[in-house]
Amino acid sequence: MGAVALGGSMPNRQLTDSELEQANELLRYIRTRLDELSAGNWELRFAYNRKVAKELTYDERGTPMHRRIVKRTKWREQNGKCAECGSEMSLRYSVLDRITAMDGYTKENTRLIHAECDIKIQAARGYRAGM
Numbered sequence: 001m002g003a004v005a006l007g008g009s010m011p012n013r014q015l016t017d018s019e020l021e022q023a024n025e026l027l028r029y030i031r032t033r034l035d036e037l038s039a040g041n042w043e044l045r046f047a048y049n050r051k052v053a054k055e056l057t058y059d060e061r062g063t064p065m066h067r068r069i070v071k072r073t074k075w076r077e078q079n080g081k082c083a084e085c086g087s088e089m090s091l092r093y094s095v096l097d098r099i100t101a102m103d104g105y106t107k108e109n110t111r112l113i114h115a116e117c118d119i120k121i122q123a124a125r126g127y128r129a130g131m
Contacts, residue, residue, distance in 0.1 A: 083111035
C-alpha cells in the first residue's frame with residue numbers, strides 16, 4: 001500500500017455565492033417547517049433536529065454499521081498495517097480515511113490509517129482538531 005500524497009486528494013467543492021444563498025433559503029424553510037411540526041414543544045423540536053441531522057449525515061457517510069464493515073475489510077486487506085506509515089496498527093484505534101470525501105466510505109475510496117497519522121495529515125492540511 002503506497003501512501004496517498006497529502007496534496008493528492010481533491011478539495012471539496014465550495015458553493016458559489018448564489019448556491020450558498022439557495023442553501024440558506026433551504027435551511028430557513030427547514031427550520032420553519034420544524035417549528036411548525038414541533039408547535040412550540042422544544043423537546044420535540046430537538047428530536048426532529050437530531051433525526052434530520054442524523055439522516056443527512058448517513059446520506060454522506062453511510063451508516064455506522066456500513067463504515068464498520070468497510071473498516072474491517074480494509075484492515076484485513078492491509079494486513080493490519082497503516083496505509084500512511086506502514087506500521088502495525090490496532091483495528092480499534094484506526095481511522096477510515098476517504099481519498100475523495102464526495103465518493104464516500106467505500107472499499108475503493110478509503111484506506112485505514114493510525115489515528116495519529118490522521119491527526120498529522122489533517123494538521124498538514126490546515127484542519128484543527130475539535131473544531
